[in-house]
Amino acid sequence: MSKRCEECQQNKLAHGEDTAKFHFSYECHRGFCSITHVKSSDSMEVKAAIKLWERFESNGLRYTSLLSDGDSEAFLDLNEGKIYGRQVEIKKEECVNHVSKRMGTDLRQT
Numbered sequence: 001m002s003k004r005c006e007e008c009q010q011n012k013l014a015h016g017e018d019t020a021k022f023h024f025s026y027e028c029h030r031g032f033c034s035i036t037h038v039k040s041s042d043s044m045e046v047k048a049a050i051k052l053w054e055r056f057e058s059n060g061l062r063y064t065s066l067l068s069d070g071d072s073e074a075f076l077d078l079n080e081g082k083i084y085g086r087q088v089e090i091k092k093e094e095c096v097n098h099v100s101k102r103m104g105t106d107l108r109q110t
Contacts, residue, residue, distance in 0.1 A: 005034040049074035065091045069098040
């Protein structure tokens with residue numbers, strides 16, 4: 001998933017986003033544009049997690065633990081969406097680097 005396309009960016013810089021030349025160029029390029037997500041980066045993380053977990057299940061795999069940072073929206077959405085049904089709860093495993101970073105920050109602030 002990507003919020004950026006190098007070709008679109010170059011055309012914006014060269015022609016300006018509101019010009020006819022840019023719009024014509026974009027129409028020719030639209031089928032090949034690498035922008036696949038236009039909302040926030042947080043929502044992209046959630047969308048990507050759901051897409052990946054659904055793909056795993058379609059290949060006969062089920063993951064029941066998610067390794068993530070402390071404020072993962074993806075974890076909440078995977079559990080709330082009951083991606084594997086009501087009987088399967090996904091557990092969150094804390095990334096050691098994020099835990100140690102938060103502990104260090106908390107200790108320095110006290």
